[in-house]
Amino acid sequence: MKSRKLKMGMVGGGLTGFIGAIHLRAALMENKIELVCGCFSSKPEVSKESGRFYNLPDNRIYSSYQEMFAREIALPEEERMDFVVIVTPNNHHFEPAMLALDNGMHVVVDKPMTFSLEEAKILQQKVTETGLILAVTHVYAGYPAVKEMKTRITAGELGKLRRIYVEYPQGWLAERIEIESGNNAGWRTDPKLSGKAGCMGDIGTHAWHLCEYISGLKVKEMCAELNTFVPGRPIDDDGTAMMRMEQGVKALLAASQIAIGNANNISIRVYGEKGSLKWVQEDPNKLFFNTSHTPEQIIYIGGDYPYLSQRAQWNIRTPGGHPEGFIEAFANIYRNFALTVAAHKAGEHPTAEMLDFPDVNDGVRGMQFIETIVKAGWNDDTKWVSWVE
Amino acid sequence: MKSRKLKMGMVGGGLTGFIGAIHLRAALMENKIELVCGCFSSKPEVSKESGRFYNLPDNRIYSSYQEMFAREIALPEEERMDFVVIVTPNNHHFEPAMLALDNGMHVVVDKPMTFSLEEAKILQQKVTETGLILAVTHVYAGYPAVKEMKTRITAGELGKLRRIYVEYPQGWLAERIEIESGNNAGWRTDPKLSGKAGCMGDIGTHAWHLCEYISGLKVKEMCAELNTFVPGRPIDDDGTAMMRMEQGVKALLAASQIAIGNANNISIRVYGEKGSLKWVQEDPNKLFFNTSHTPEQIIYIGGDYPYLSQRAQWNIRTPGGHPEGFIEAFANIYRNFALTVAAHKAGEHPTAEMLDFPDVNDGVRGMQFIETIVKAGWNDDTKWVSWVE
């Protein structure tokens, strides 16, 4: 009997990076997805070694993604991969994603979705045409506390929004480590591989996405400054942006990769006319909620807390006090994606909870964010730059 | 081709509790284990529904564990389960564990290992006789920060130890919720199902285990007081113990289930002649390290931190700042257990890192802890009670 599990193929994600194994664990955790094949590296021997480590049979470990799609599509439908996850450098997102869609396979792709905005728009059109599902792993949107925050803001608990602070400081690129091997800095600081932005492409996009996802509002204009602090680096490693959003909301975005002492310290604070909410990723299972003239509330995340919204509960696995983390946030994106794909296969409508993952439209806006902040951030003359469509 | 993955069967863990799904995710995450069968509840319809939810075919969903072992052992070796995980109330740990071992299957069992110390000793003897592997899920020993703490203490970074504070406050039993349905309180507060101790069996054992695991020292004597604060409850829901350990170390253990505002707030602080270390489970990816006359150090947990020990690194999945949590701690126990079983099957010696999971001897000492603290804690006459062997 055929397993009901979705069958996943992987492009990239070999043992030499860390993010592939994270995606894999997140995908597997819910017992709704199984890894059936992959091309884990552009180097065949690394791909082979990685696939074997992941317990794949040799005949499902491929040397190129082109080979993978060609060979998989030839398998009986109950054996072949249902979707691909793409965890390569940015310049290798577009082609395998297009090829997957052309072969009728769904796609999960790491962020930023593509190398350029042009690619993003083509991909968006392809998704529309094929009706297939594409998820972009803006992982922070997968945290249950973020879901709770979004739900409360949507429900008006803060009143009309006014001010947002979102930031993502890191310190790991404070030195020019990209000229050494053995780390993940190389392609991220090379514009030919990562695209127009460095810091802003890698982590600024996360901060921007969190800001729009939680508030439900879009950025309209931006005044920014990008910086390269490390000599010799050909791309931004730091930057700030004042952002004007819909409904008069003002947001301040700061991202840096030279902020020594910060690992992945993304946080967001949202202030409205009636109250505020704050979330910090490195301590992810709580929200700080304030209204005027009352004690501060710490809203803890846990399956047994009756005060949490349905949207948050749907994305929680443990009772209070048993921390969930980064892999579970990824797993929420994979689980919701898998349920949506399953509904699609069954000809059913996915629920709003199932559809709650970043999709191709988020991916396009992410590329527009990069275009806009690069345009605004390296320009001393024009103060306010409109969102680049 | 046969998958290299270990095949897991499950006893208990149906959808009505939460802990079964936690075990399952932890087991699956590393792609080294697959769920192949289970008897998820003593109610056949719950078992059936749970198994289907877990994507099992109907012919591998059983109505009793006796049926499960009988049917599985009849399957070809490459199909049948390799080990069982037992996540039932305490009074149903012993029989399925014994039956599994008798059928040549390895065992993972939740803590406390058995209903009584007598059962524990029989199980210990059976494990010895069969040479099979048994793991007890004292989950807190699975956290990488705990591994780091143990490693540093073993290496003498604190000097000779003096004083330990370990505590596990919870608040969920502050009211007599066990008389209502729909929660996990029922069997935990019923001595016929949970054994001699309530609070001390459920969470006191965790605190005790953390204390002995991290320090590498054993408790010798105990002076204790157990309490039942909630009227009508026939078992302890709170207690404290002063414990005299090997080498003159004094430990203070406090556990409570009526401490409103605490979810699973287990923490441990260890003081030696030269320094101290502190860990708090609800914020699990850091250690506080102090020596005299120097600033406090926060030792963060992350795969990219060069100052962490090999033992900790072995149990880390993410780079710094991307929190791991409760499920990953469980996953470390499952992963190390699985690697040990695989080595066993291959006739190889597992490494020290693989063997780093709580085993049947921890299980026996856990039952002795319960015996000792019950003897000491309800007794106003004798101050110091020796460890019950």
Add this chain to the structure above:
Amino acid sequence: MKSRKLKMGMVGGGLTGFIGAIHLRAALMENKIELVCGCFSSKPEVSKESGRFYNLPDNRIYSSYQEMFAREIALPEEERMDFVVIVTPNNHHFEPAMLALDNGMHVVVDKPMTFSLEEAKILQQKVTETGLILAVTHVYAGYPAVKEMKTRITAGELGKLRRIYVEYPQGWLAERIEIESGNNAGWRTDPKLSGKAGCMGDIGTHAWHLCEYISGLKVKEMCAELNTFVPGRPIDDDGTAMMRMEQGVKALLAASQIAIGNANNISIRVYGEKGSLKWVQEDPNKLFFNTSHTPEQIIYIGGDYPYLSQRAQWNIRTPGGHPEGFIEAFANIYRNFALTVAAHKAGEHPTAEMLDFPDVNDGVRGMQFIETIVKAGWNDDTKWVSWVE
């Protein structure tokens, strides 16, 4: 015109210690007290130097407290000291306090109030006979957050109390520094100067007082263990006690001076049938308040917070977010004492807020605490020891 300020004389508190200057700042801050004279050390030259540093004229700097009282009483009433503050080692509290009272002067004395319980009772009788005012500086009772906590507990916000954890870990005596000069360890670890208890006299008394003050309940029985971890030290430097209080409340007290990494980390957590409150001195301007099934509340301390009680507000100086600390807690004791003395001088009744400072009865109970814990803590045979009256 005579100033309306109270005139203070000082015994002890010279420049070689730190606590004298703390008392002085606390006394002066509210402009209700002025320093007019003192005998700051048993060494005349240190007394002289200290007095001059404190801007006293030479004729009000004395070489002995006997001389001070004799000379001051001979001054016109509008010039002479109104009260004395005694900040000497414990063995020199009793005599100057008695002499002050005999001369009609009020007294502020550091804790523990005396060297022995016998002295304490004599002093209590003398206070009663003279009708004069005596304050004991159990400083932690002076924090506004502690006042808020007491008020809420008294008002029943936690329901009937069940369990208290109070602890005071320090690390500064982890080595035998008392054999060197230049620190405050000498007399504190010498039973001839400090009394029967070391750690428990110096800081255990603070923890005990906080426990009784906040709960409004008295300790009835104690089961304890005292320890001396540092070789050669003739007195306890660590200990724990399980305490049975009125109304069935169980308290756990832990104090240590060998807990490296802790400075003055006194904290208290109180659990009742309906909720809990927690306070930590090193972060003193907040309370953590929990009831079942609701988010945690952080109750911040600030003059502009409408949800705070009158008792707390009376003891607050700054708006929220501008931290008050240790000196202000002392200042609350001095301010309330001064207002009580002023009312006494004016023949008026002080208000309940004015009388809210530790008095001679707290001092006597503090000495009984020391007697009880020493009796219980060095005794392996008797489990429960009744409070020593």
Add this chain to the structure above:
Amino acid sequence: MKSRKLKMGMVGGGLTGFIGAIHLRAALMENKIELVCGCFSSKPEVSKESGRFYNLPDNRIYSSYQEMFAREIALPEEERMDFVVIVTPNNHHFEPAMLALDNGMHVVVDKPMTFSLEEAKILQQKVTETGLILAVTHVYAGYPAVKEMKTRITAGELGKLRRIYVEYPQGWLAERIEIESGNNAGWRTDPKLSGKAGCMGDIGTHAWHLCEYISGLKVKEMCAELNTFVPGRPIDDDGTAMMRMEQGVKALLAASQIAIGNANNISIRVYGEKGSLKWVQEDPNKLFFNTSHTPEQIIYIGGDYPYLSQRAQWNIRTPGGHPEGFIEAFANIYRNFALTVAAHKAGEHPTAEMLDFPDVNDGVRGMQFIETIVKAGWNDDTKWVSWVE
């Protein structure tokens, strides 16, 4: 015999505000200053009541500051005030300060120093001409942790600086409370009384000063946006600025008075090539210190910590773990000012530690900050505005 204490007169600071009493406590705490006279309000009856509460004789309580200076200068030198502290709304700083200097009296004035930059420059010239001492109470520069941070940065512990984040969020003006009485919002939101800026004048100046004080670098250019979120308010209540400082350092300043849930949450983070330091005012007695590849250090503030600099130690009153706060930070400014004045009177040179308080030059730069941020912040056309001299 004349007391060696400095004699203080007060302008403003009556009982209806809170800041006067804060200044008074800070001034008195060290026993180096005494309050001898004052004009506490423009309303004579409030001035009278306040002066009596502060224990002044009626003949030293004045109805106007003009009367105060005229009457005091007529007193014998050993009786009359030595300096004035001015704690009035901003539009009443300049005249009493000028009059004090004209009468040979030193000055302490709250920030911002004056109503306009023009006034500030005149005052600066007057101070230069008279050789008298003027302090501006940028209180956050008085915290010992800030002193430690400045010292370490000056010593190069962070390497060359790159990036600074400084912010001061408050929430108390989220509603238009200035139209009600009984709060301090009225004059702060009225441009006729507070000057060109609201939020930026009241708290933005603090953030800016902290940034320049700690880094030792000056702002050169600014790109800013000011906002008024509360309808009807005629002045900014929120704003952000990207600031280019000397040596290529980029600073981001955010201040807000509509950020509900924040009281006085000023914080600063400074990143250099080698490390970083972070300080948060609401938990003021610690610094977070990071270098690459090492555990985080928490540098606690306490008189007994050998790793602290001389500059910090000079400004510490308590041992570690006994928190100092806002009033002590003020007291450091008063103490250093008083010692400088005393040296001036004695014809001696004050030490560098004594001179470590914000002076008239800080005051002028503070007014330039306001000019610059108002010019930049309400202008959508020009991106970068040069510092207004």
